Amino acid sequence: MQNMIEEWINAFVGFIWGKPMLILLVGGGVFFTLYGKFTPFRYMAHSIKLLTGKVDDGSGHGDLSHRKALAAALSGTLGLGNIAGVALALSAGGPGAVFWMWLTALLGVSTKFYTCTLGVMYRHKDANGNVHGGPMYTVRHGLGPKFKWLAVMFAIAGLMGFVPSFQINQLGAVVQTQLFPGVAWLESSAFSWALGIVLAVFVGMVIWGGLKRVADVAGALVPLMAGSYMVMAIAALALNAERVPGVFQSIFASAFSPDAMFGGLISVIIVGVSRGAFSNEAGIGTEVMAHSAAKTNEPVREGLVASLGPIIDTLIVCSCTALVILVTGVLDQAEGMQGVSLTMAAFKAAFGAPGAWLLAAQVLVLSFTTVFTFWYYGYKCFVYLFGEQAGQYYKYLYLSLVVLGAVLSLDVVFLFLIGAYGLMAVPTMVSALLLAPKVNQAAKTYFASHRYRESHRSQVADS
Incomplete structure (x- = not known):
């Protein structure tokens, strides 16, 4: 039965992440970059000023500062x-x-700049004053009733994609195979159930406090854990510095090799793009919900802040993980190892047993912050489908999924999530492509106003 389920999910993922999805995400990203004339790249310094509070005074509708909105979004990706x-x-x-x-x-x-600008532009304020945002509201308010099916599609796919099972599953793997290997009871189903229940209690303590508590926890823990992880990764690369040039050579050579692993060039492109999307979520729409809660009346500002996400998440953190795995050579000896176990083996090869323990602590914290953020994303999808009053029941559903995540198969869980992410990308990218002119107009107005304010300040200072 399990083999049959895995075959179905493999077929589902293969269908979703085919060539059309590559065209949608990669082609869409190229379009946004060129159509926007590299806006987020040209104004990256301005994005950093927004993040540090040097430009925005923090006034406006919303619940979170720019920094906390980015931290909440990154807590869903950094991990x-x-x-x-x-x-x-x-x-x-x-x-x-x-x-x-x-x-x-x-x-x-560029994709995040467009999608997150639209997320703030078309967010919804309910009768209680609560702000709701995400691709479903972008579709609903930006494209109108004819496209309602796209909004529903995103919300349903979100409920599937925001299950915490992958994070919880990998936490169990850290405890069972890395921290306490060979302990028979820890490999039993009884331990998996017990672990799931304990983790559900901890998760419940945070999510019952709502988005602000999630953002406070993420804002405190994500920079600390990400920073310590980067220190470890850089140290591991320094210890294997002589292998780094060869690793870069293998990356570029394999990227265009017609006989790349598991099915040739198209296969390796699909793997890279789909896992990249799973990592930084650009074009998927998840991060739009976090950034839509930003306290600002200027949608372009939050779009610029959001554009920093893929740089931090993938170009920096993911690159370090990949380079450490490759320079330590564990990929060639990784028979039977996958996921976090492979990364653990790489840090253990670099630093010995202390490396595995330090990484385990970081995995523990980053996994929890991701689980907290996924609750918020799932909650927003649930509320969109069933209404604000029904939202209270989602917490109980989510905690039950935390428990189940400790006992499910990694292969099934990860492939299922990748497929759900692909479904979410369709409404997100389609709505962003259709509404891109709105973003360009808003950006033109915003930067013209910003230049005027800067010029005025300079004149006042000179006088």
Whole structure:
């Protein structure tokens, strides 16, 4: 029965992540980059000023500052997508998959600028004053009733894609195979159920506080854990510095090799793009929901802040994970290892047992922050489909999924999530492409106003 389910899910993922999806995400990213004349790249310094509070005074509708909105969005991407997802991409597509992840991230800078600007532009305020945003509201308010089916499609796919099972599954794998290997009871189903229940209790303590508590926790933990992870990764690369040039050579050579791992060039491109999308979520629409909660009346500002996400997430953190796995050589000896176990093996090869323990601590924290954020994303989809009053029941449903995540098969869970992410990309990208002129007009108005304000300040200062 399990083999049959895996075959169905494999067929589902293969159908969703075929050539049309590559055209939609990669082609859409190229379009946004050229149509917007590289706007987020040209104004990256302005994006950083927004993030640090030097430009925006934090007034306006919304619940979160720019920094906390980015932290909430990154908590959904910085974590097992970077640590385990990259390892899975290397296992499936070889070193060449990394190149296509990089390309996805670069194009994702422009994609996030457009999708997240639209998320703030078309967000919805309910009767209680609560702000709701995401691709479903972009479709609903930006495209109108004729496209309602796209909004419903995103919300349903979101409910499937925001299950916390992958993160919880990998947490269990860390405990069972890396921290306490060989302990028979830890490999039993009884332990998996017990672990799931304990984790559900901890998750419940945070999500019952709502988005603000999630953002506060993410804002405190994500920079700390991501920073410590980067320090470890850079140290591992420094210890293997002589192998780094060869690794880059293998990445570029494999990226365009017609006999790349598992099915040739098209296969490795699909693996790289799909895993890159799973990592930085550009074009998927998940991050739009976090950024839509930003406290600002200028949609372009949040779009610029959001555009920093793929740079931090994929070009920096994911690259470090991939390079550490490749320079330590564990990929060639990784028979039977996948996901976080492969990344653990790489850091253990670099630092010995302490490396595995330190990484385990980071995986624990980053996985939890991702699980918290996924609750918020799923909640927004649930509320869109069933109404604000029904939203309270989603917390109980989500906690039950936390428990189940500890006992499910990794292959089934990860492939299912990849398929759901592909479904979410369709409404997100289609609505962004159709509404792109609105973003360009808003950007033109915003930057003209910004230049006027800067000029006025200079004149006042000179006088």
